[in-house]
Amino acid sequence: MTLEACLADLAHADPERRLQAAQALAERCLAEPAPPFEAVLARLKAQVAFGPEREPEPAVARAISAAVQALAVARGERLGFRIARPESLDALPDARLTWRVIEPLWDATTIYRDRPALRATLDLATPGQRALYALWWWSSEVRNGGLHQFLANSTGILAPEVRDGLARVGATEHAAIFRDLLALFPEGVCPGDRRERQELLYEIPDAALGVLDARFYALDDDVLFRPRLSTCAAHPDEFFLD
Secondary structure, three states: OOHHHHHHHOOOOOHHHHHHHHHHHHHHHHOOOOOOHHHHHHHHHHHHOOOOOOOOOHHHHHHHHHHHHHHHHHHHHHHOOOEOOOOOHHHOOHHHHHHHHHHHHHHHOOOOOOHHHHHHHHOOOOHHHHHHHHHHHHHHHHHHHHHHHHHHOHHHHHHHHHHHHHHHHOOHHHHHHHHHHHOOOHHHOOOOOHHHHHHHHOOOOHHHHHHHHHHHHOOOOHHHHHHHHHHHHHOHHHOEOO
């Protein structure tokens, strides 16, 4: 099956044809002399995006998601994760620009396995990309459900990257909160293993986390967003193609 046939069969009425196409697509794309990563990734992601046209079959959706990650990793290995530089960094809303520069890394990375699997992909990225990726998870999770959610969920595996990222972008208020958070763990170490982390988390008093939550929520979003954006502007070679 050719790459073109795989892409055509993704729209086939028969879910088995769609499944076979999704399972074969990454291999066929990588067999091309110059794999069209951007076009194929955009096509796949559109099919599993939320909306009325989203892929209805769970098995097909899982196969498409697997193909997205495989191709995103291959893209990172061959080309890195930098994107075309927008005409003006001020032309996009803050959150949109931050998402744009981490999206290729996001597609390639999984936080749902272990530290070696996570670092295998993160090590393909630049320090700035790793920082913004980790801080997106940090701010999203804590804003949604507090520090307990960040730690109890798979996102807690990113604790070392969050610590380094906050230092890199100069988010001093957040960095102080994070240091105090780590101090609640034995020897100041947040385990990468989720089950071990959760067991230790149950021993931390809710009041201690509540105090840190209050400090976090008292900070304006710009306290973290602006340093992230200034990092993009100050180190364009880490985020943008020439």
